[in-house]
């Protein structure tokens with residue numbers, strides 16, 4: 001939104017046995033936000049972590065905790081994730097019957113509200129909730145696992161969402177298969193927040209994380225500038 005890419009490493013690809021240290025390392029390496037992938041083994045075929053784990057790492061950084069809830073039902077858990085210290089809470093449109101109510105509930109607990117769309121979900125589902133939104137998360141893989149290949153068909157959806165939101169201060173976030181090769185495609189189309197797991201945590205050291213973040217940032221900022 002301000003011409004600079006926000007990089008949000010997904011801790012899904014971090015070493016879970018040292019999660020707090022990994023969060024600190026990736027923040028020192030240049031992360032802007034920390035992306036937290038919460039999976040329930042029901043909405044998606046994988047299980048990760050919940051509010052107690054998020055609470056345990058909250059004091060490791062002051063950076064934005066960007067929480068992506070891949071759980072159904074989602075509404076009963078919004079308060080618990082806010083209490084754990086999440087700043088942004090994103091729900092899947094496919095996981096909530098009452099999207100408008102869920103988005104309002106997120107703002108009611110003092111968090112920014114996001115909605116996520118699976119690759120096959122059309123962008124028209126957000127048309128009537130734009131005023132309740134701080135962020136739209138477009139999945140460029142089918143949710144559930146890190147390390148999957150980027151789905152290029154979603155790039156057109158990024159362009160269409162960018163045009164729908166107009167001048168509203170709503171972030172467009174991309175998640176799945178983001179690398180220094182795919183980042184420019186979505187940045188040129190209008191995305192300003194990039195989530196990356198395997199492309200950032202590969203190498204396993206703070207130095208590697210810094211190089212990986214810088215490579216994605218340079219590629220995406222360049223594409224954003226050329227598209228402006």
Ligand SMILES: O=C(CO)[C@H](O)[C@H](O)COP(=O)(O)O
Pocket residue numbers: 010012013037068141142143144145146147148175176177178195196197198199
């Ligand atoms: O939400 C996710 C999967 O559901 C992950 O955040 C996403 O896939 C990031 O991992 P990678 O960058 O390795 O694709």
